[in-house]
Amino acid sequence: QVQLVESGGGVVQPGGSLRLSCAISGFTFSSYVIHWIRQAPGKGLEWVAVASYDGTEKHYADSVKGRFTISRDTSSSTLYLQMTSLRPEDTAVYYCARERNTDAAFDFWGQGTMVTISS
Amino acid sequence: SYELTQPPSVSVSPGQTARITCSGDALPQQYTYWYQQKPGQAPKLVIYQDTERSSGIPERFSGSSSGTTVTLTISGVQAEDEADYYCQSTNSSGRLWVFGGGTKLTVL
Numbered sequence: 001q002v003q004l005v006e007s008g009g010g011v012v013q014p015g016g017s018l019r020l021s022c023a024i025s026g027f028t029f030s031s032y033v034i035h036w037i038r039q040a041p042g043k044g045l046e047w048v049a050v051a052s053y054d055g056t057e058k059h060y061a062d063s064v065k066g067r068f069t070i071s072r073d074t075s076s077s078t079l080y081l082q083m084t085s086l087r088p089e090d091t092a093v094y095y096c097a098r099e100r101n102t103d104a105a106f107d108f109w110g111q112g113t114m115v116t117i118s119s
Numbered sequence: 120s121y122e123l124t125q126p127p128s129v130s131v132s133p134g135q136t137a138r139i140t141c142s143g144d145a146l147p148q149q150y151t152y153w154y155q156q157k158p159g160q161a162p163k164l165v166i167y168q169d170t171e172r173s174s175g176i177p178e179r180f181s182g183s184s185s186g187t188t189v190t191l192t193i194s195g196v197q198a199e200d201e202a203d204y205y206c207q208s209t210n211s212s213g214r215l216w217v218f219g220g221g222t223k224l225t226v227l
Contacts, residue, residue, distance in 0.1 A: 035216065044221040045154075045162065045205050059214050062120060095161060103168055104209050104216065105152040109161040 002026040002108045004034070004096050009113030016086050020113060022079040022096030029077035030054075033099040035106065036070060036081050038092035038115075048094070049081065064090075086117045121145065121210040123219035130225040137193040139222045141206030144187055151189040152207045153182060155200075156221075162205065166191060193224070201226045 008020040022034065036048040048068065049060045055072040069082040079096055093114050097106035123143040131137045141151060151169050154162035164173040166182040169189055179194045193200055206219040 037218075044203075045156075045207075045218040047207075047216040047218060050216065061215075100167070103150055103152075104207075104213070105150075105164055105167040105173075106154070106162070106207070107164050107173070109163075111161055 002098070004098065004108060004110035006094060006096055006110045006113035009094065009115045011116045011118060012086055013119050014087060014117055016117075017082070017084045018086065018115060020081040020083065020094055020115070022081075022110060024077050024079070024096075024098075027098070029072075030074050032101065034072070034079045035097050035099060036079075037095045037097055037106070037109075038090075039095070039112075040089070040092040043092075046092070050099070051079070083115070086115075088117045091115060091117045121215055121217050123206055123208060123217055125204075125206060125219035125222045127220070128223045128225065130227055131196050132227045133198060134195055137196050137200070137224055139191045139193075139204050139206075139224065140188055141190070141208075141219050142188045143208060143217075143219075145211045146184065146187050146189055146208060148211055149208045149213065151182070151184065153191045154205045154207065156203045156205065157201075165204075196224075196226055198226050200224060 003025045005023045035050045049070040051070045067085045071080045093112040095112045096110045098108040153166040156162040169184040170182045181192045205221045
């Protein structure tokens with residue numbers, strides 16, 4: 001069955017870096033666009049970043065542009081999010097989610113990984 | 120930037136109809152999607168392309184669209200429907216994905 005499993009979360013000091021991973025199974029990685037979406041504690045969902053099927057086209061939310069980098073590794077069916085210059089406001093559960101091929105809906109989500117930025 | 124606006128909360132009694140709205144300038148040109156999120160869980164797709172129910176979603180959930188406003192309607196609300204609901208769409212260029220602020224549905 002379709003699965004997305006995030007990992008790599010943890011506690012990091014402000015200004016630090018962290019790399020999140022999203023391992024997928026149950027579908028062909030190269031046939032789908034996968035996004036990163038986050039949710040701060042007690043807050044709503046915020047779209048973060050997306051990479052195209054081949055990873056060449058990337059888009060970011062203004063709040064993370066220049067600090068976060070999304071990438072894809074087809075050989076391991078894994079999506080990454082490299083986060084640098086982290087700020088307390090980056091504290092959130094980070095989800096990866098699959099975008100349907102037919103429209104812009106997110107039909108499958110991972111369970112999320114928690115990132116806490118604190119000194 | 121582009122924003123979608125939802126009411127923070129909606130309250131209804133069991134068996135009544137709940138309506139949750141979502142407003143955005145690009146909604147006439149772009150599809151809207153609705154997600155249900157219960158505490159401690161990942162969001163779940165409820166409605167896609169404004170009006171279509173996702174697989175396994177009960178018939179009491181429906182979506183509609185009129186101009187810059189889309190509406191999620193839950194007819195005959197049940198206690199299990201208590202959750203946060205988020206609308207989602209893209210901007211006019213289709214290169215910026217955005218969520219509404221979320222609506223907490225309380226079943227009284």
